[in-house]
Amino acid sequence: MLVLAIILAAAAALLLIRLVMLRQELGRMTEQLHSYNEGDTGKKIDVALFDQKLEELAGQINRQSRLIAEAEAQKKRIQQEFRQAAVNMSHDIRTPLTSILGYIQLLEEDTLSTEEKHEYVGIVKNRAKRLQALLNDFFELAVIESPDDYLKIEKIDMTDLISGILVDFYDLFNERGITPTIRLAEEKVSIYADESAVRRVVENLLSNTVKYAKGKVEICFERQLGSVELMIINEAKGLAGSDVSLLFDRFYTADLARSTQTSGLGLSIAKSLMNKMGGTLTAELEGEQLRMICRWDVHHNPLV
Incomplete structure (x- = not known):
């Protein structure tokens, strides 16, 4: 009976020690995660105590952190692309539009000959067609990338x-x-x-x-x-x-x-x-x- 009691006491002590160590390790992992979230470190969470479940938890946390980082990088890239696209789109539209308005002003001149008017009208038509093609491309790209756009396979x-x-x-x-x-x-x-x-x-x-x-x-x-x-x-x-x-x-x-x-x-x-x-x-x-x-x-x- 005494031996059994000693064994139970030893087992309880070992379990208590294990629980204390697990608690300490969870606290250490929490500190690591806090430092990572605050940007103080880019180091992944590591586990000092050998425990399969803790290692699996740390692995999932590291994976989630990586996915969040990739999502943030993707978000920044898309924002940069959008800003650049806005600049380029503005330039591409403004260039033919400015040209069209300039030739329209020339066409309002009374001193123009019939040949000159025909030439300028032709230029305006070409610029307008180019502007139309550009806008069509913008629209088509938006439609293509829409999840509601279906292909006829x-x-x-x-x-x-x-x-x-x-x-x-x-x-x-x-x-x-x-x-x-x-x-x-x-x-x-x-x-x-x-x-x-x-x-x-x-x-x-x-x-x-x-x-x-x-x-x-x-x-x-x-x-x-x-x-x-x-x-x-x-x-x-x-x-x-x-x-x-x-x-x-x-x-x-x-x-x-x-x-x-x-x-x-x-x-x-x-x-x-x-x-x-x-x-x-x-x-x-x-x-x-x-x-x-x-x-x-x-x-x-x-x-x-």
């Missing part, structure tokens, strides 16, 4: 679709003195996607190429293992490696002087559409060659 023949788009762009390439090297898949390649969205992606990429490409252009469409790939390669001597990661940012232009010619939304719209279809759009710079790469999963159906 169906099985489409990519080989015929891309061939047709390239035919439509023949004159534009020809005007720039560019004869692209084109390699298309010989067999019929089909994917599940929204045809109008795919068309917009390809047209935006080709439009970007027509505007800024110098020298050799290669367009390659082929089937890979489990995927379909469209690659557009052109020389980009003025593009730095740091610029490539920003190409799909809204309103970004590698050459600031181009901001008077484009809204910088075309590639961003293409990227958003590819993401919504479950595909990818990436850019790579190899030497002085820029590679735009679209990939679709052959078997992927976004609606399933």
